[in-house]
Amino acid sequence: MPLEIYNHPRYYDVGFGWDPSTELDFLEACFRKYSMLHVRRVLELGCGTGRLLIGLANRGYEAVGVEVNHHMIDFALAKSRQTETRLGIVEADMAEFTLDEKVDAAFCAIDTFRYLLTEDAALNHFRCVGSVLRPNGVYVIDFTMVGSPNSYPKDPEEWTIDREGIRVTVMHKIVGKPDLMNRRTLEHTSLTAVEEGITEKFEAKDLMRTYTEDEFESLLKSVGLFNVVAWHGPNFQIDQPVTPTPETERIIAILKRV
Ligand SMILES: C[S@@+](CC[C@H](N)C(=O)[O-])C[C@H]1O[C@@H](n2cnc3c(N)ncnc32)[C@H](O)[C@@H]1O
Numbered sequence: 001m002p003l004e005i006y007n008h009p010r011y012y013d014v015g016f017g018w019d020p021s022t023e024l025d026f027l028e029a030c031f032r033k034y035s036m037l038h039v040r041r042v043l044e045l046g047c048g049t050g051r052l053l054i055g056l057a058n059r060g061y062e063a064v065g066v067e068v069n070h071h072m073i074d075f076a077l078a079k080s081r082q083t084e085t086r087l088g089i090v091e092a093d094m095a096e097f098t099l100d101e102k103v104d105a106a107f108c109a110i111d112t113f114r115y116l117l118t119e120d121a122a123l124n125h126f127r128c129v130g131s132v133l134r135p136n137g138v139y140v141i142d143f144t145m146v147g148s149p150n151s152y153p154k155d156p157e158e159w160t161i162d163r164e165g166i167r168v169t170v171m172h173k174i175v176g177k178p179d180l181m182n183r184r185t186l187e188h189t190s191l192t193a194v195e196e197g198i199t200e201k202f203e204a205k206d207l208m209r210t211y212t213e214d215e216f217e218s219l220l221k222s223v224g225l226f227n228v229v230a231w232h233g234p235n236f237q238i239d240q241p242v243t244p245t246p247e248t249e250r251i252i253a254i255l256k257r258v
Pocket of ligand 1: 046048049067068092094112115116
């Protein structure tokens with residue numbers, strides 16, 4: 001059932017519907033701090049239901065997304081029409097896409113980058129982003145590092161969000177130990193939705209690629225289009241850059257297009 005939960009965008013949008021303002025503030029702060037460009041047009045890779053992209057459009061940016069799942073795209077576009085925001089979404093794999101017009105900044109949120117399972121897919125992804133991002137533009141990637149058999153998020157995460165009469169509980173955990181030889185984790189996610197007294201549960205077991213800092217940097221070196229200019233932690237504090245260690249889990253890489 002790969003990526004099954006993304007076939008249910010209405011429930012995804014509630015379950016992942018926390019207040020995005022901290023993430024949006026952080027993205028804008030990255031544009032100001034790390035880019036020498038006046039950022040006007042922004043691209044999100046794997047934009048889903050437009051959780052962040054619609055927020056950026058509301059803040060005055062021209063918002064463009066690349067997304068592979070048409071259920072997510074239809075939902076994001078309907079939501080943007082309701083809120084009278086404008087989104088442009090290209091239905092494509094983020095390892096194989098192009099845009100008609102270049103962007104000033106790009107970002108990829110909550111581990112979406114790790115869905116690219118092979119070295120080739122990850123290389124192609126950076127080549128695609130590199131081909132549409134202006135020189136000196138930043139690419140912000142929020143992902144989880146898995147560096148050793150023992151350094152990975154072990155505890156299941158679970159939370160519940162209520163919105164407009166729908167209650168969605170999201171559970172996520174890494175199943176077993178990471179397979180570092182093949183650079184894979186198996187990740188189990190479930191969405192349990194309760195609406196008008198009826199409960200529905202959607203589950204997915206997805207493979208995701210693992211990265212250490214060295215693996216990530218050597219991938220970028222092979223592409224030759226980006227430099228890492230900073231790392232930040234998942235507290236989204238722009239004035240607190242961090243240095244990855246072998247124990248680092250979730251991290252945000254700030255890349256700059258050369
Ligand atoms: C964890 S969700 C994140 C959605 C959104 N960025 C957010 O922050 O809520 C991952 C999204 O990436 C999409 N996705 C996964 N693999 C993809 C690929 N290879 N190309 C484009 N989109 C992809 C999924 O369909 C899903 O909408």
